Amino acid sequence: MTAPEVRRHDDSDSLVGDVASALLDRLESAQARGEVPQIGLTGGSIAEELHRELARRAQDSSVDWSRVVFWWGDERFVPAASPDRNARQAREALLDHVGVDPANVHEVPASDQVDSAEEAAAAYSATLRSEGAGFFEVLMLGIGPDGHCASLFPGHPGLQARDAIAIAVHDSPKPPPDRVTLTFEAMERCRAVWFIASGEGKADAVARALAPDGSVEETPARGVRGDETIWWLDDPAASALPT
Template identity: 70%
Template sequence: MTAPEMVVHEDASTLAGDVASRLLSRIEEAQGRGEVPHIGLTGGSIADAIHREVARRATDSSVDWSRVVIWWGDERFVPASSPDRNAHQARSALLDQLPLSPDNIHEVPAADEVATAEESASAYSATMRSVGAGSFEVLMLGVGPDGHVASLFPGHVALDVTDQIAVAVHDSPKPPPDRVSLTFEAINRAKAVWFLVSGGDKTDAVAAAIDGGDRHEIPARGVRGTSETVWLIDEAAASRIPR
């Protein structure tokens, strides 16, 4: 695992623009090596801003979108049409604007497609084993004020799940209560992990995660990419980081 890098931006808008540029460049570089990059998306307000920036800049890039594969690090276990779904947000802001192959967009099965979050996690894992690349080129993750990543929450039993790609999460401390999340083992196979954090309500979590310690208290502490780990944050989120 790699030591984390910190990149602080003036504000959320500047952060979104930089991440969009980094993502497009990373995809271009991977395709230049003859690879088909697998990208893991996240949800939240800063992710939405990033998605819109990627869509805006996409026509000026050399990315072959038919050779990009899309996944999610976690998902809310709600019906497919629910605006609470990370996939719903990403499709509206980004994916529907790009010439992606529908076969290359792998959503976590929704609550109106399978009966339980356990079935959803099992099906998502099976898809990843079947058509996944074994790692993400880039996995983007948000961080909650409590330090959670994906849907791995402090003190939750899902933090200790091993030998699984995805796990059902119940009794989430924030709604909706039922979710599906990649496990630490799956997350930490990503080549690059990018933490995307904006806002003053995240500053304590960022500071605690950077300091290290028990991942059961601050799950973000347990995440590292195999080639790079980058905290891409704004000034508000960085206010407690010594610089």
């Protein structure tokens, strides 16, 4: 694994535009090699902007969206129709508009589909084992102001998970309290990990995540790296980094 690369942008619009261009190029290249790329999506406001930009550009791209496989790094354990679902956000902003194959969209089971977050995590793990490629072409992640990524929070028991693909998270410090998340071990099986952060509210967490010293226990985003790791930042999110 190489050291993380930082790509700074003047504002969130240029950030979203560059990430969209890079992702489309990456998908086109994978498909040109005869592969069916598998990507991990994230939630949040900047992800929603990215998804809308991808949908806007889809018709001008050579990406065959029916040959892209979709996963999520984490999900809120709420009913399937809840607006809190990362999958619902992605469907409304992107997936419903680009001709995906429904069989290639792998959501975490919702709270009105299974009885517990543990059952959802087990089912999602089983699907990744049977339908996954063994790695993500790109896994996109956000970072919270506290330094969390996916649903791995500072000081939370999930940070210690080993030999697991996905786990249940309870008592999340950020609502809703029950979630399902990929583990560090699962998230590191990537050709590329892309962190995407916008806004001054993320600046301290970004600086801690990229500092030479620090702990994963305090800043979980330090714990995820792929073969390639890129931090896509706008200037406010990068404002606490050394100049």
